[in-house]
Amino acid sequence: MGLTYKRILVAVDGSQEANWAFQKSIEICKRNNASLVISHVIDTRTFATVEAYDRTVAERAEKYAKQLMDEYKFRASQAGITEVTTVVSYGSPKVKIAKDIAPRHNVDLIICGATGLNAVERFFIGSVSEHMTRYAKCDVLVVRTDKD
Template sequence: MFHEYTRILVPVDGSQEAKLAYDKAIEVAKRNNATLVLAHVIDTRSLQTPAGFEGNFTEEIRSQAENLFGEYIEQAKESDFEAIETVIEYGSPKHIISKNLPVDHNIDLIMIGATGLNAVERLFIGSVSEFVIRNARCDVMVIRTDLENELPQ
């Protein structure tokens, strides 16, 4: 008997790798009659100043994430898929994606790009996808290729 996924988490950060994961997640969600949960985590550690958080900068990042969600939702509608929820969270992307979101949103599969936008964090602390693989309590699929299973150019 085949397992069917019902709620698929796709973390997005505007990177090409996240877009590859999103494209494949639409296809998996269609086959499984599942809901996609698009998530963007605003890394609060990078927004701190000696006086606290930069409010205007945080709002700009939130606005960019909402615009990105809008583009992804439009693409999904063009593919006759509409079961999408969006989530914006604040904190450590590694922990939010691997621990909080799966519990809070009843996620049974995380589809994540192999790398994302934060090269500095990857260099010093390891990649988000690596941490998610090691710590998530649900299945994790790391996406490296496009819909034709080709590496992106």
């Protein structure tokens, strides 16, 4: 078994942390000559708070996800990554990526940003990155920003 990665998944949500993770994924893809899966999960729990499930909220989230994917895909191809797949999914990001998207795309490395939760939030809901490291069947790289 080689020490190179063939298929790398980067989880993006539009945050600065995710952007750092994306940039790191480009570097690692190039070093390993790997293909890239860019994934964004629309967190359906945010819709639950809306009174009568407002359709426009979902539509805005979908539109945003598409713009995000188009932008990241363009940046990846500009950087010379030839095989890029984008995946938009619905549900809980931390569950979807580790247990569904990564296995379905035969990913051998997941890259994500360190999320900015405070200690109390992390205690109650657990961070996305923490959950991925626990449940993913492959390696997980949590990228820290220079702020840390």
